[in-house]
Amino acid sequence: MNLTLKIWRQKSPDDKGGMVTYPMKDVESHMSFLEMLDVLNNDLITKGEEPVAFDHDCREGICGTCSMVINGRPHGPDSAITTCQLHMRKFNDGDTIHIEPFRAKSFPVLKDLTVDRGAFERIMQAGGFISVNTSGNTIDANTIPIRKDHADMAFDAATCIGCGACVAACKNSSAMLFVSAKVSQLALLPQGHTERTERVLKMVHQMDAEGFGTCSNTGACAAECPKEISLDNIARLNREYLRASFVSGE
Amino acid sequence: MSNLFKIFNSSTGQKVIMALTGLFLCVFLVVHLMGNLQLFKHDDGFAFNHYSQFMTGNPLIKIVSYITYFAILYHAFKGLIMTMNNRKARPVKYQVDGGWANSHWTSRNMGILGTVLLVFIVIHMIDFWYEFKFGNLPTKKYIQYDIGGELKNMEFSGEKFQARVKASLGQINDFTTLEYKDLYKEVYATFDKWWYVLLYTISMFAVAFHLWHGFKSAFQSLGISHPAWNKTIKLVGYGFAVIVPLGFALIPLIIFFS
Ligand code: SF4
Numbered sequence: 001m002n003l004t005l006k007i008w009r010q011k012s013p014d015d016k017g018g019m020v021t022y023p024m025k026d027v028e029s030h031m032s033f034l035e036m037l038d039v040l041n042n043d044l045i046t047k048g049e050e051p052v053a054f055d056h057d058c059r060e061g062i063c064g065t066c067s068m069v070i071n072g073r074p075h076g077p078d079s080a081i082t083t084c085q086l087h088m089r090k091f092n093d094g095d096t097i098h099i100e101p102f103r104a105k106s107f108p109v110l111k112d113l114t115v116d117r118g119a120f121e122r123i124m125q126a127g128g129f130i131s132v133n134t135s136g137n138t139i140d141a142n143t144i145p146i147r148k149d150h151a152d153m154a155f156d157a158a159t160c161i162g163c164g165a166c167v168a169a170c171k172n173s174s175a176m177l178f179v180s181a182k183v184s185q186l187a188l189l190p191q192g193h194t195e196r197t198e199r200v201l202k203m204v205h206q207m208d209a210e211g212f213g214t215c216s217n218t219g220a221c222a223a224e225c226p227k228e229i230s231l232d233n234i235a236r237l238n239r240e241y242l243r244a245s246f247v248s249g250e
Numbered sequence: 251m252s253n254l255f256k257i258f259n260s261s262t263g264q265k266v267i268m269a270l271t272g273l274f275l276c277v278f279l280v281v282h283l284m285g286n287l288q289l290f291k292h293d294d295g296f297a298f299n300h301y302s303q304f305m306t307g308n309p310l311i312k313i314v315s316y317i318t319y320f321a322i323l324y325h326a327f328k329g330l331i332m333t334m335n336n337r338k339a340r341p342v343k344y345q346v347d348g349g350w351a352n353s354h355w356t357s358r359n360m361g362i363l364g365t366v367l368l369v370f371i372v373i374h375m376i377d378f379w380y381e382f383k384f385g386n387l388p389t390k391k392y393i394q395y396d397i398g399g400e401l402k403n404m405e406f407s408g409e410k411f412q413a414r415v416k417a418s419l420g421q422i423n424d425f426t427t428l429e430y431k432d433l434y435k436e437v438y439a440t441f442d443k444w445w446y447v448l449l450y451t452i453s454m455f456a457v458a459f460h461l462w463h464g465f466k467s468a469f470q471s472l473g474i475s476h477p478a479w480n481k482t483i484k485l486v487g488y489g490f491a492v493i494v495p496l497g498f499a500l501i502p503l504i505i506f507f508s
């Protein structure tokens with residue numbers, strides 16, 4: 001199939017950037033979206049032009065790096081997949097495809113389609129962990145009884161790959177789905193219970209400090225999330241936060 | 251204290267207050283609608299004027315009304331500030347907007363719908379609330395009489411009144427006269443203007459769309475979410491969003507067309 005690509009090109013964080021049009025000929029329908037971009041980049045390199053910078057790593061939907069917004073939707077038109085899992089058969093001959101970076105003040109563009117998602121790391125550093133003694137006395141996790149439904153919910157939340165599509169999809173660039181998945185995953189398990197009060201306060205306050213917007217409960221995040229993280233987690237985060245605000249000793 | 255301030259100023263804390271004020275205003279809407287329905291009683295406007303007087307006179311109601319003013323102002327202005335800050339969280343916009351594919355448009359336009367409502371509330375307050383409190387509305391006298399043990403009200407003048415007096419001579423046990431500001435007449439006069447009825451109806455659409463998302467959203471912001479409840483909350487919210495604004499809108503429409 002023949003396509004017209006309109007891709008955001010930006011040389012550096014300070015560059016203004018703009019959309020550049022690239023005609024693509026003979027794209028195979030069974031290519032993945034990233035393979036299609038590889039082909040484009042090969043052509044660009046052959047012509048002596050700068051290839052399009054985009055993030056990618058595992059190419060099997062588990063690392064969460066392949067961030068881009070395709071025709072207005074993070075990870076493209078299909079649901080519950082990452083860009084690397086998107087196939088060209090989802091498009092038709094003659095289509096024009098707009099490819100933009102994830103847009104948020106907290107995710108500054110580094111180059112072309114790559115953005116800096118360090119804000120997520122800093123939120124995790126603020127509280128997205130459990131403090132365990134690793135001196136050799138670690139208790140085997142399987143010896144602690146856990147309610148089955150809690151284990152399931154925690155597991156579902158833990159499937160979040162930190163891709164940032166929730167932020168990219170949200171009209172407010174809110175990181176609530178990501179933060180709520182991490183808070184839920186830890187709050188639901190006995191190991192995470194001890195630090196739950198401080199954790200939720202610190203993570204939410206770090207999220208705010210990073211400049212993400214507030215949650216309007218539009219549900220766009222959950223609809224675009226490649227791991228189908230549920231809005232129930234956001235409700236749980238709200239509960240955890242409210243609870244923490246009453247019991248915190250800070 | 252500073253901790254509490256930090257908590258209620260955080261993204262999550264602000265949403266909690268938005269939800270609480272929003273739900274409080276939902277209760278207010280129901281009470282307001284109940285009051286408006288008094289317009290249809292065939293008692294020369296006694297029930298409605300009595301209700302209007304009651305709403306401004308009673309000290310307890312006064313406290314509630316101050317809470318209502320606060321809730322409206324907080325909800326409106328905090329909402330606007332949050333909407334503007336949220337816009338700033340994405341300085342460079344997308345060239346293609348995919349919002350239609352992942353969310354309901356009411357949820358993406360709460361700020362705009364809210365602004366329409368704020369403008370409406372201001373006009374509405376100038377026309378009725380200000381007029382009632384500070385304007386010089388003519389008053390109307392009512393006679394409240396006890397006939398056969400039943401209390402009845404009617405306007406204390408006019409042909410209907412005279413006929414009634416003649417017919418009930420000897421049957422009335424006791425009577426008092428009451429005087430109220432005649433907001434009833436003012437409302438009927440206002441709802442006779444086509445442009446006002448149109449504005450009112452459009453505004454009620456905005457209320458409906460705002461509530462369509464807002465009702466269930468408030469519960470989510472408060473963390474009230476459970477698989478066993480979510481469906482009910484959603485359905486009650488949708489029902490509320492349709493029935494309450496419809497009730498409000500029908501009043502001027504019925505008055506205008508009858
Ligand atoms: S919640 Fe979903 S969209 Fe957001 S970072 Fe996690 S996996 Fe990605």
Ligand code: FES
Nearest residue numbers: 059063064066084
């Ligand atoms: S490249 Fe790892 S999820 Fe797409």
